[in-house]
Amino acid sequence: MPHLTLEYSPGLAARADIPALCRALHSAICEAGIFPLGGIRVRAYCADHAIVGDGLPENDFAALGFAVASGRSPEALRAAGDLIFAAARQALAEPLATPHFTLSFEIREINPDLSWKQNSIHARLAGQTKGAAHG
Numbered sequence: 001m002p003h004l005t006l007e008y009s010p011g012l013a014a015r016a017d018i019p020a021l022c023r024a025l026h027s028a029i030c031e032a033g034i035f036p037l038g039g040i041r042v043r044a045y046c047a048d049h050a051i052v053g054d055g056l057p058e059n060d061f062a063a064l065g066f067a068v069a070s071g072r073s074p075e076a077l078r079a080a081g082d083l084i085f086a087a088a089r090q091a092l093a094e095p096l097a098t099p100h101f102t103l104s105f106e107i108r109e110i111n112p113d114l115s116w117k118q119n120s121i122h123a124r125l126a127g128q129t130k131g132a133a134h135g
């Protein structure tokens, strides 16, 4: 499944709208046009403890990991990654404008021989119009 996992330091919740960031990331993944809507998962976890950079308490991080099925071209993944990272940068513009924040993003391909899945959402979406599927 296209899994977008956001990890962030505890201080970031006061400096950024995490639910809005999740929505922006979801929209960017949809907009990329190469991922099945029913397979998309976006979730965010706050680290219980974090030491960032030089260890100043005002330092924060957000780390985005995106796990996708293998088989797409590097060019297609690169273009999708550019879109998703741009959405993250826009949503996190305020902390990025300070000297106390670091943002990272990585795409990882899932080994098809070592992963399993069953998803009932695809069939439901196939029965809807495209517009309705996006809510």
Ligand SMILES: O=C(O)C/C(=C\C=C(/O)C(=O)O)C(=O)O
Binding pocket: 001, 002, 034, 035, 036, 038, 039, 040, 067, 068, 069, 070, 110, 115, 117, 118, 119, 122
């Ligand atoms: O294969 C994967 O796990 C990733 C994927 C799609 C997954 C689903 O559609 C699913 O789990 O139902 C992908 O397109 O990258």
